[in-house]
Amino acid sequence: MTISRLATLRKMLRRRKLDAILVTQPDNRFFLSGYTAPDHGIGESSGVLLIPRQGEPFLLTDSRFTLQAQQEACDFQVELYNRGLISLLNKLLPQLAIKRLAFESTYFLHSSFNKLEKCTQKLAIEIVPSTDLIEKSREIKSEEEIAALHLSTQLNEKVFQTIYSQIEPGISELELSLEIETTMRKLGAQRPSFDTIVAFGDNSAKPHAMPTERRLQDGEIVLIDMGLIKDGYCSDMTRTFFMGQPDELYLQRHRVVRKAQLAGIATIRAGAVCRDVDTAARKVIAEAGYKEAFAHSLGHGVGLAVHEEPRLSNRSRKKLRSGMVVTVEPGVYFQGWGGIRLENMVIVRDDGCELVNTDTTHLDL
Amino acid sequence: MTISRLATLRKMLRRRKLDAILVTQPDNRFFLSGYTAPDHGIGESSGVLLIPRQGEPFLLTDSRFTLQAQQEACDFQVELYNRGLISLLNKLLPQLAIKRLAFESTYFLHSSFNKLEKCTQKLAIEIVPSTDLIEKSREIKSEEEIAALHLSTQLNEKVFQTIYSQIEPGISELELSLEIETTMRKLGAQRPSFDTIVAFGDNSAKPHAMPTERRLQDGEIVLIDMGLIKDGYCSDMTRTFFMGQPDELYLQRHRVVRKAQLAGIATIRAGAVCRDVDTAARKVIAEAGYKEAFAHSLGHGVGLAVHEEPRLSNRSRKKLRSGMVVTVEPGVYFQGWGGIRLENMVIVRDDGCELVNTDTTHLDL
Numbered sequence: 001m002t003i004s005r006l007a008t009l010r011k012m013l014r015r016r017k018l019d020a021i022l023v024t025q026p027d028n029r030f031f032l033s034g035y036t037a038p039d040h041g042i043g044e045s046s047g048v049l050l051i052p053r054q055g056e057p058f059l060l061t062d063s064r065f066t067l068q069a070q071q072e073a074c075d076f077q078v079e080l081y082n083r084g085l086i087s088l089l090n091k092l093l094p095q096l097a098i099k100r101l102a103f104e105s106t107y108f109l110h111s112s113f114n115k116l117e118k119c120t121q122k123l124a125i126e127i128v129p130s131t132d133l134i135e136k137s138r139e140i141k142s143e144e145e146i147a148a149l150h151l152s153t154q155l156n157e158k159v160f161q162t163i164y165s166q167i168e169p170g171i172s173e174l175e176l177s178l179e180i181e182t183t184m185r186k187l188g189a190q191r192p193s194f195d196t197i198v199a200f201g202d203n204s205a206k207p208h209a210m211p212t213e214r215r216l217q218d219g220e221i222v223l224i225d226m227g228l229i230k231d232g233y234c235s236d237m238t239r240t241f242f243m244g245q246p247d248e249l250y251l252q253r254h255r256v257v258r259k260a261q262l263a264g265i266a267t268i269r270a271g272a273v274c275r276d277v278d279t280a281a282r283k284v285i286a287e288a289g290y291k292e293a294f295a296h297s298l299g300h301g302v303g304l305a306v307h308e309e310p311r312l313s314n315r316s317r318k319k320l321r322s323g324m325v326v327t328v329e330p331g332v333y334f335q336g337w338g339g340i341r342l343e344n345m346v347i348v349r350d351d352g353c354e355l356v357n358t359d360t361t362h363l364d365l
Numbered sequence: 366m367t368i369s370r371l372a373t374l375r376k377m378l379r380r381r382k383l384d385a386i387l388v389t390q391p392d393n394r395f396f397l398s399g400y401t402a403p404d405h406g407i408g409e410s411s412g413v414l415l416i417p418r419q420g421e422p423f424l425l426t427d428s429r430f431t432l433q434a435q436q437e438a439c440d441f442q443v444e445l446y447n448r449g450l451i452s453l454l455n456k457l458l459p460q461l462a463i464k465r466l467a468f469e470s471t472y473f474l475h476s477s478f479n480k481l482e483k484c485t486q487k488l489a490i491e492i493v494p495s496t497d498l499i500e501k502s503r504e505i506k507s508e509e510e511i512a513a514l515h516l517s518t519q520l521n522e523k524v525f526q527t528i529y530s531q532i533e534p535g536i537s538e539l540e541l542s543l544e545i546e547t548t549m550r551k552l553g554a555q556r557p558s559f560d561t562i563v564a565f566g567d568n569s570a571k572p573h574a575m576p577t578e579r580r581l582q583d584g585e586i587v588l589i590d591m592g593l594i595k596d597g598y599c600s601d602m603t604r605t606f607f608m609g610q611p612d613e614l615y616l617q618r619h620r621v622v623r624k625a626q627l628a629g630i631a632t633i634r635a636g637a638v639c640r641d642v643d644t645a646a647r648k649v650i651a652e653a654g655y656k657e658a659f660a661h662s663l664g665h666g667v668g669l670a671v672h673e674e675p676r677l678s679n680r681s682r683k684k685l686r687s688g689m690v691v692t693v694e695p696g697v698y699f700q701g702w703g704g705i706r707l708e709n710m711v712i713v714r715d716d717g718c719e720l721v722n723t724d725t726t727h728l729d730l
């Protein structure tokens with residue numbers, strides 16, 4: 001797998017007249033090497049790939065990770081930078097006769113750039129910021145990756161269905177989110193793909209609510225936004241429902257959101273422009289009089305990262321391509337009342353799109 | 366709390382002739398504002414502080430976080446950047462008559478810097494990279510912060526003691542780490558402060574081992590490195606022991622590590638140089654013939670971040686100061702055999718140091 005990905009990357013390097021690239025972004029690092037160690041924040045890197053246009057690629061890391069690096073990144077030569085990355089690059093770059101070196105501008109600290117610049121200037125190496133060289137090839141998923149996204153979603157839905165019976169008045173947002181995340185891992189997920197959102201009542205008016213001690217009462221909204229990582233691939237799903245008998249206002253608003261979701265999905269196919277998909281869903285919500293209440297984008301790509309390209313945003317002129325996988329998640333939020341968001345994942349195909357989710361709980365009321 | 370921290374920061378701004386600072390680093394953002402939303406990676410910021418030398422400070426965020434920002438950052442004016450941070454800065458900076466603006470170089474992407482540079486050049490604003498302006502004031506903990514670190518550690522030890530009885534042959538590394546992290550949250554932690562390390566047998570030879578399906582057998586090493594976050598503050602503790610009757614080699618190596626830990630702790634006091642503390646512990650391990658087996662630094666600061674300044678490293682000439690809180694965690698690692706690491710946290714005082722930990726399980730064998 002990583003061999004063919006490396007070949008694709010090297011073609012891109014050749015096309016851009018680059019001699020090598022430094023890969024710092026952890027998902028890109030895994031995508032190309034199979035090395036799974038995560039970064040604990042950008043300041044605590046578990047390693048950097050140095051991939052020359054030809055010859056053996058390197059995984060540069062420190063002694064804490066030697067064994068894991070050697071076991072996982074079999075196609076890479078592991079080199080240790082116990083005196084810092086720059087000092088190792090100082091040694092390696094001249095040996096490899098690199099003259100033009102790309103680095104990942106969107107995952108490279110300003111402070112690290114300063115050091116890299118000093119080092120490469122001395123070595124007469126030109127450094128070239130790259131923003132999406134590897135992200136671009138990650139946008140379109142292979143059928144193996146789509147299968148992995150299916151498995152991740154299936155597991156996510158199984159977790160939802162497992163915890164669903166525990167959602168009763170009296171449970172707190174924190175208790176429920178902990179139960180969800182524990183169940184994820186018990187059923188085989190590596191970890192949640194993001195902090196699980198469990199929001200009751202008017203807490204659900206915050207699109208990115210954090211769970212609190214608040215306990216569920218009858219007659220309140222329940223919003224759950226959850227995802228997990230399985231074998232490296234993310235899932236992401238949101239369900240909103242009413243505890244007890246929903247009132248008319250809830251029903252009406254929920255149906256608007258669902259209608260907007262379906263309207264968005266109906267426009268998704270290879271060739272569709274991202275912002276047009278966003279517009280199709282947004283129009284439904286605006287026509288219902290809730291334009292201001294839908295204050296985020298319609299969706300985002302999902303893969304090794306839970307939020308990646310493409311973005312279904314009213315600012316994106318990107319065209320969808322077959323094999324892209326995106327969420328469709330319209331929502332309306334009213335301070336003091338609550339929010340409703342419904343989210344499914346779809347695979348873009350030539351003639352339309354394919355739903356990744358099979359769970360239909362509380363979608364059509 | 367945040368008012369006095371803002372006052373300290375403003376003094377530093379004046380001293381450096383800076384008109385304002387952009388605070389992007391999430392711990393710094395919380396430290397100064399009380400706003401708790403985490404970043405999901407550096408590419409997904411939950412907000413940025415813009416703190417002018419005088420006048421009201423701002424929390425810049427997007428509409429997903431409006432409510433939370435207003436509730437938590439009471440001393441800040443919340444402004445939304447739904448068209449991007451740069452476009453909002455373009456509007457705000459001229460209004461505030463800012464001429465010299467600091468930004469956090471160690472938490473600012475190269476790609477974002479390029480945009481900021483373009484924007485500020487047009488506005489004739491000088492931008493000044495800052496590497497540790499706020500981190501510096503975080504190094505020395507107030508007594509309130511020390512109390513919070515005590516509470517975090519007490520809870521961490523309670524979790525360790527709670528799960529200790531479950532450590533029996535047959536349990537897997539993954540099961541035990543999940544049990545630890547679930548117990549943390551059930552007992553009131555916000556989350557683990559890092560991915561819990563549970564390593565059995567020769568897996569413990571990786572200082573940053575990730576839990577696997579491997580099941581514990583009698584006669585194997587058990588290494589557990591765990592920490593949690595409570596009220597924003599981190600704990601961090603490592604215990605290593607032998608399942609069953611330890612053999613002579615294990616006992617000897619364990620005692621060397623413990624002796625090294627005590628030797629390091631004995632040198633800690635205000636005025637001691639970080640690398641001298643590292644050397645004191647390293648010497649004990651070297652004298653036992655295990656110099657190569659101790660391949661990481663002796664310790665690190667702990668506070669809002671689980672790894673922060675100061676570093677007890679053989680490269681750090683920094684002097685310890687009263688109120689700093691550091692881990693002391695020597696270790697020895699042998700591929701094919703396993704590893705032993707023992708870690709406690711201490712508070713630096715004028716006349717020595719004070720142990721934060723009270724747990725003594727498996728320290729002195």
